[in-house]
Amino acid sequence: MNLDDSLKNEYSVFKEILDKVDVGIMIIDSKGIIIYYNEVAGKIDGLKAADVIGKHVSEVYPQIQESTLLQVQKTKKPIIDQPQTYKTWHGKTVNILCSTFPLTYQKRIVGAVDISRDITQIKELSEQNVALKEELLKTHKIGRKKTSSGAPYTFDDIITNDPVLNHMKKIGRRISGSDSPVLIYGETGTGKELFAQSIHNHGYKKGPFIAQNCAALPGSLLESILFGTVKGSFTGSEDRQGLIELADEGTLFLDEINSIPLDLQAKLLRFLQEGTFRRVGDLRLRSVNVRVIACTNMEPEEAVKQKQLRSDLFYRLNAIYLELPPLRERKSDVPLLVDYFVSIFNQKLGLHITGVAANVLQILENYFWPGNVRELEHCIEHAMNVGLGQEITLSDLPSNILKSSAANPISLLDMLPDAQKNQTLNQCLDEVEKKLILRTLKNCQGNISRASEILGVPRQTLHYRLKVLGIPTHRAFQDQG
Numbered sequence: 001m002n003l004d005d006s007l008k009n010e011y012s013v014f015k016e017i018l019d020k021v022d023v024g025i026m027i028i029d030s031k032g033i034i035i036y037y038n039e040v041a042g043k044i045d046g047l048k049a050a051d052v053i054g055k056h057v058s059e060v061y062p063q064i065q066e067s068t069l070l071q072v073q074k075t076k077k078p079i080i081d082q083p084q085t086y087k088t089w090h091g092k093t094v095n096i097l098c099s100t101f102p103l104t105y106q107k108r109i110v111g112a113v114d115i116s117r118d119i120t121q122i123k124e125l126s127e128q129n130v131a132l133k134e135e136l137l138k139t140h141k142i143g144r145k146k147t148s149s150g151a152p153y154t155f156d157d158i159i160t161n162d163p164v165l166n167h168m169k170k171i172g173r174r175i176s177g178s179d180s181p182v183l184i185y186g187e188t189g190t191g192k193e194l195f196a197q198s199i200h201n202h203g204y205k206k207g208p209f210i211a212q213n214c215a216a217l218p219g220s221l222l223e224s225i226l227f228g229t230v231k232g233s234f235t236g237s238e239d240r241q242g243l244i245e246l247a248d249e250g251t252l253f254l255d256e257i258n259s260i261p262l263d264l265q266a267k268l269l270r271f272l273q274e275g276t277f278r279r280v281g282d283l284r285l286r287s288v289n290v291r292v293i294a295c296t297n298m299e300p301e302e303a304v305k306q307k308q309l310r311s312d313l314f315y316r317l318n319a320i321y322l323e324l325p326p327l328r329e330r331k332s333d334v335p336l337l338v339d340y341f342v343s344i345f346n347q348k349l350g351l352h353i354t355g356v357a358a359n360v361l362q363i364l365e366n367y368f369w370p371g372n373v374r375e376l377e378h379c380i381e382h383a384m385n386v387g388l389g390q391e392i393t394l395s396d397l398p399s400n401i402l403k404s405s406a407a408n409p410i411s412l413l414d415m416l417p418d419a420q421k422n423q424t425l426n427q428c429l430d431e432v433e434k435k436l437i438l439r440t441l442k443n444c445q446g447n448i449s450r451a452s453e454i455l456g457v458p459r460q461t462l463h464y465r466l467k468v469l470g471i472p473t474h475r476a477f478q479d480q481g
Helices: 003-020 039-045 068-075 120-141 163-175 192-202 219-227 262-274 300-305 311-317 333-349 358-366 372-386 399-403 425-443 448-455 459-468
Strands: 024-029 034-037 079-087 093-105 108-118 182-185 209-213 251-255 291-296 320-323
Touching: 024 039, 024 068, 039 093, 039 108, 068 079, 068 093, 068 108, 079 219, 093 120, 163 192, 163 320, 182 192, 182 311, 192 209, 192 251, 192 291, 219 262, 262 311, 300 311, 333 358, 333 372, 358 399, 399 448, 425 448, 425 459, 448 459
Parallel strands: 182 291, 182 320, 209 251, 251 291
Antiparallel strands: 024 034, 024 108, 079 093, 093 108
C-alpha cells in the first residue's frame, strides 16, 4: 500500500467517525468554502451534504452577518459555546450552541471547523419559563397578595417535631429580614426550595420569588437567562430581561448552584459583591436590589474540593448557611408527614383514607428514604392511587420500598424454630422459609403474585415451594405459621 492509499484510508475512517457523532460538524477551507458537512448538521438545518459542499458559507447562511467559521480564521482564536439563532433555507428557526476552531497547518490557517448542538427545544422552554415569570411579575405588581409572587410556602408548611429542623426554622425566621445571601445544603427532597420560599415570605421584600434550576443548561444559555441579553450580542439575540432583573426587590433562588460553569460563577460573584451587572453583550451597567438564596445537594466543602464550586463564591454565599437534615435522621417526623400527605391526597383524589396500617407505618419508619420527604410524598400518592381499602396496607406500597432490606424489618432470630431433638439443618431452613413465606403472604392479603415480587422469586417458584412445604394456598393468608 502506497502513501496515497494510506492517506485515503485514514480520511475514510476519519469521515466515518465524524458521520457517527451526535453533534453537527461543518468544515470550511481557507476561502470559506464548505468541504465537509455531516448528517447531524444536515438534520439541524434541514439540508443534505450535497446541497452545501462546494458553496461559500455565507451563501448557505445568508442571514448570519458573519459566521463564526470566518471569525476564527481572522482572529486565529477559538469561539467556545457561542449561542446562535438563525433561519434555515426552509424558514425554520434554529437555535444552536457552537464551538468553532481555526485549523492550522505549518502555522498557517487552512480552514475552520464548527461543532454545534441543537438547543432549540431547550432554549424555547427556557424562554417560555422566563416569559411566564414576567407574567407572574406583572400580576404581582398590580396588587395581588404576596403569595402570588411565586412563593406559596411559609414556615408553617414545614411539618416537623425534629429539634434540629425546628432550630433551622428559627434561624430562617431570624435571617428573613436580612439582604445577605443564603446557602442551603440538603440532600434531594429535603425541602430546600420550600425553605427558601419561607424565608422570602417571612421577610420584608415585596418583590417576586424567582427560581431557576441551574443543572442541565449550557453555560452560555444559563448566562443569558440570568443576566439577560441585548440585541446583536450574538446572532439572533434580542433585548430581553434576565431573571436577576425580574427578581428586583425580591429573591432569586438558584437551585444546584454547583452545576453552574466556573466562569459564570465568577460573574455571579461580581454581582453578589457589587450589586451591579451587565446583560450579555451590553456595556451598560445595571443595578438591582435582589437577595440571592442558593442551594446545593452536595456538601459545599466537597463541591469546592471537586472544583464544582468556586471557593470565593462559596465564602460569599456562606454568609448565612443552613443545613437541612435528611428524613432518615428525623424518623419521628414520618408519622406526622404520613398523616399530612394522606390529608392532602384525600382532597386531591376525592378519597376518604383513614390512615396507614400499623405494619405499614413500621416499614415507613424503618425505610432509609434516599429521596427524603419528596419520596415519602410520592409513596403515599402511589399507595392512595392503587389501594382499595379504607387504610393503606402493605400491598399498596411501591415495590422498591417493599423490596428494600431496610423496609422489611423481619428478624431471622424470630423465625428460627425451637431446638428439637434430631432436627437437621435442612429441616430448620425449611421451617424458616415456611415462616417467611407465610408472613409475606399475610402481609399481602394472600396475593401470591405480590408476595413473589416481594420475595424476589418467580410466581411459579413460589407455588412450587408452597406445595413442597405443605402450605395450602387457601390457608396461607390466614396462617401465621
